[in-house]
Amino acid sequence: MSLTDRLRGVFVDALELPEGTDVENLTYRGIEQWDSLGHMTLVAAIEDEFDVQLETDQVIDMSSFKVALEMLRGLGVDG
Amino acid sequence: MRVEEVLLRIRRLRRPDAAPDPELAAGLVHLDDAPVTTLATAGRLLADVPAEKLDSPEFPLRPLRVAVTGTFTPGTVEPLLRLALLRIGIAAELHVSGFDQLLRDLSDPHSELAGFRPDVTLCLLHDGWFLPAEWDPGDLAGLRDTLTDRLGVLAAAVRGHTARTDGALLLHTVPLSPLEHRSLVSFRGRAELGRIWRELNGALLELGERDGAYTLDLETLLVDHDGPVRDERLYRYASMAWTPTVERRYAHEAATFCRAVLGKAAKVLALDLDNTLWAGVLGDDGLAGIKLGTDYPGNCHRDVQRRALALRRQGVLLTVCSKNDPDVVAEAFDQHPDLLLRADDFVAQAVNWGRKDENLRQLAGTLNLGLDGVVFADDSPFECELVRRELPTVRVVELAGDPAGFSTRLLAEGHFTVLATGATDRERTELYRARAGRERFAATFASAEDYLHELKLRVAVRPVDELSLPRLAQLGLRTNQFTMTDRAHTEAQTRQRAASADHLVLTVAVADRFGDEGLVGGVWLDRSDPDTWVIENFVLSCRVFSRGIEQAVLHRVAELAGAADATRLEALFRPTARNKPGGAAWPAAGFVAAAEEDGTTRFALPLRPPPRLLPAWITLEEGDAGA
Numbered sequence: 001m002s003l004t005d006r007l008r009g010v011f012v013d014a015l016e017l018p019e020g021t022d023v024e025n026l027t028y029r030g031i032e033q034w035d036s037l038g039h040m041t042l043v044a045a046i047e048d049e050f051d052v053q054l055e056t057d058q059v060i061d062m063s064s065f066k067v068a069l070e071m072l073r074g075l076g077v078d079g
Numbered sequence: 080m081r082v083e084e085v086l087l088r089i090r091r092l093r094r095p096d097a098a099p100d101p102e103l104a105a106g107l108v109h110l111d112d113a114p115v116t117t118l119a120t121a122g123r124l125l126a127d128v129p130a131e132k133l134d135s136p137e138f139p140l141r142p143l144r145v146a147v148t149g150t151f152t153p154g155t156v157e158p159l160l161r162l163a164l165l166r167i168g169i170a171a172e173l174h175v176s177g178f179d180q181l182l183r184d185l186s187d188p189h190s191e192l193a194g195f196r197p198d199v200t201l202c203l204l205h206d207g208w209f210l211p212a213e214w215d216p217g218d219l220a221g222l223r224d225t226l227t228d229r230l231g232v233l234a235a236a237v238r239g240h241t242a243r244t245d246g247a248l249l250l251h252t253v254p255l256s257p258l259e260h261r262s263l264v265s266f267r268g269r270a271e272l273g274r275i276w277r278e279l280n281g282a283l284l285e286l287g288e289r290d291g292a293y294t295l296d297l298e299t300l301l302v303d304h305d306g307p308v309r310d311e312r313l314y315r316y317a318s319m320a321w322t323p324t325v326e327r328r329y330a331h332e333a334a335t336f337c338r339a340v341l342g343k344a345a346k347v348l349a350l351d352l353d354n355t356l357w358a359g360v361l362g363d364d365g366l367a368g369i370k371l372g373t374d375y376p377g378n379c380h381r382d383v384q385r386r387a388l389a390l391r392r393q394g395v396l397l398t399v400c401s402k403n404d405p406d407v408v409a410e411a412f413d414q415h416p417d418l419l420l421r422a423d424d425f426v427a428q429a430v431n432w433g434r435k436d437e438n439l440r441q442l443a444g445t446l447n448l449g450l451d452g453v454v455f456a457d458d459s460p461f462e463c464e465l466v467r468r469e470l471p472t473v474r475v476v477e478l479a480g481d482p483a484g485f486s487t488r489l490l491a492e493g494h495f496t497v498l499a500t501g502a503t504d505r506e507r508t509e510l511y512r513a514r515a516g517r518e519r520f521a522a523t524f525a526s527a528e529d530y531l532h533e534l535k536l537r538v539a540v541r542p543v544d545e546l547s548l549p550r551l552a553q554l555g556l557r558t559n560q561f562t563m564t565d566r567a568h569t570e571a572q573t574r575q576r577a578a579s580a581d582h583l584v585l586t587v588a589v590a591d592r593f594g595d596e597g598l599v600g601g602v603w604l605d606r607s608d609p610d611t612w613v614i615e616n617f618v619l620s621c622r623v624f625s626r627g628i629e630q631a632v633l634h635r636v637a638e639l640a641g642a643a644d645a646t647r648l649e650a651l652f653r654p655t656a657r658n659k660p661g662g663a664a665w666p667a668a669g670f671v672a673a674a675e676e677d678g679t680t681r682f683a684l685p686l687r688p689p690p691r692l693l694p695a696w697i698t699l700e701e702g703d704a705g706a
Contacts, residue, residue: 014116036317037155040155040313041116041123048114059312
């Protein structure tokens with residue numbers, strides 16, 4: 001499975017996104033589910049799935065799906 | 080139920096048109112070992128499920144209004160708390176405040192929290208709220224004054240809240256971050272800081288000694304917590320003072336508190352005996368053979384007894400639920416020098432060969448208490464799963480694996496947690512024992528065939544071989560209950576028979592969906608008369624009684640004899656002090672007592688037409704057993 005697919009799965013599970021959500025274009029606070037608490041859940045789920053530890057700056061900067069994807073690539077995670 | 084299935088069923092229930100799922104609430108127990116992120120997901124999903132879709136007569140849910148407020152952001156505790164409450168039968172309506180609302184929530188009679196009128200108010204505290212942002216390590220006396228001031232403010236708010244409402248309020252002791260400890264460079268200074276901090280926690284504990292306020296000693300409970308109490312990233316960024324695993328621990332303890340508020344603590348502990356209260360099998364190993372001393376593993380079982388005795392002294396009613404011979408058990412309680420528990424410590428004993436779910440039902444009936452007040456502790460995964468399935472409200476403590484962990488497991492769930500104990504609790508055992516009388520629980524073999532079907536029992540009957548022979552001979556000599564004689568074959572005699580064409584020695588192995596029980600029995604046959612095969616002995620380990628396995632074995636023996644053109648099967652039985660369960664097998668399988676000689680009864684069964692003895696829930700494994 002590609003990195004994009006895995007990350008999409010994490011978003012869908014952690015934020016409980018309904019079917020058909022345009023996950024790739026999601027942004028922080030862009031939908032009801034991705035509020036500050038949802039953000040914490042998402043961080044924990046990403047750390048679990050990819051076995052990484054995000055820096056506080058990264059937690060704060062993770063403002064969209066695309067940013068999260070780039071961040072994981074930057075950490076050397078691939079598909 | 081697997082974790083994925085539980086999640087799937089929760090998701091299904093969120094649809095507005097979904098039909099109720101009465102089994103789901105009891106099934107939440109299957110999430111216990113899931114990672115905390117999974118639990119949080121389940122908890123969030125459950126927020127959208129109305130309680131009536133989860134409620135059922137088998138696992139009734141009780142409503143409760145629970146408010147959560149804190150000195151930090153308490154929001155992430157909510158899903159874990161919701162789940163922890165549902166798991167123990169509480170469908171809570173939750174009110175969760177935002178960041179650092181605690182003082183306002185408790186002091187303002189018109190706060191949102193006050194308007195919610197909670198039955199229980201949970202107050203989450205962290206060290207950073209008590210400590211001033213800048214404190215002078217050279218002035219610890221000044222720090223103590225500041226902490227005292229902060230505590231005074233908190234205490235006033237708590238008193239105000241408890242005076243205005245009739246709900247219960249839960250505080251907790253607060254762990255101090257090691258970062259503060261290390262900010263001091265001297266040993267003496269660190270020790271003094273520690274003392275000052277413990278004074279604060281002492282005062283918090285005192286605050287929970289009266290009115291509607293209670294204090295959970297969280298600092299103690301976190302001693303064996305795996306990992307840091309807070310994640311510095313989430314603390315700095317989101318003002319979250321606890322890691323998710325600490326939140327889980329807290330949610331569990333807070334849920335236990337809520338159950339105590341509802342008066343729904345468990346009242347009865349039903350204990351298995353063999354390999355639970357002592358190491359070994361009393362019926363087989365004998366009074367002198369069971370282990371209970373000061374060495375491993377006896378000391379672990381002795382410690383379980385110590386904990387059970389402590390529970391009894393605090394008002395928990397102890398009962399026995401054991402597959403054993405009642406006379407042998409009575410002798411053990413009367414005579415074993417290392418038993419801490421005696422017959423008088425139990426309000427009732429169900430010691431027989433019947434099904435444990437039936438026995439628990441009868442025990443609860445005799446004591447006139449609901450099954451939801453019963454905790455069942457047993458080392459057998461079979462019995463535990465049977466009780467979980469047949470009696471979902473009974474709380475099951477599975478004491479499998481290393482006995483060193485048994486005491487911890489018995490108490491970890493907090494099944495018996497109440498708000499306070501009093502003098503009458505100590506006398507409760509006497510009270511109930513009078514009520515229960517000395518009733519002997521009748522053995523019940525009522526069927527729950529669907530459960531046995533789902534066990535997927537597989538029985539293999541095979542000729543003994545070099546590898547299994549020593550183990551079979553040992554099993555034959557050690558078995559005292561399901562055996563047909565007190566003169567079991569020695570290893571040499573078994574070896575002789577295995578080699579002789581006039582005899583046949585068979586092993587019995589059993590497996591089910593819980594795993595492989597391995598070699599659990601054997602049959603010694605004399606076939607020197609081709610027309611009449613004689614079962615000289617048949618032994619079965621007590622681990623596998625009451626599941627129809629003996630019938631399956633006899634079915635295969637009859638098949639083998641029939642295939643060799645025998646027309647009759649005979650069985651010898653010599654009653655001993657303990658082998659009643661063995662003797663009962665013959666009439667149960669349709670054998671008729673045909674003769675008696677020198678204390679030995681000879682039972683007989685015609686093989687034409689071939690008897691059908693195999694229970695529908697057992698699969699006989701194919702194998703070349705006719706050698």
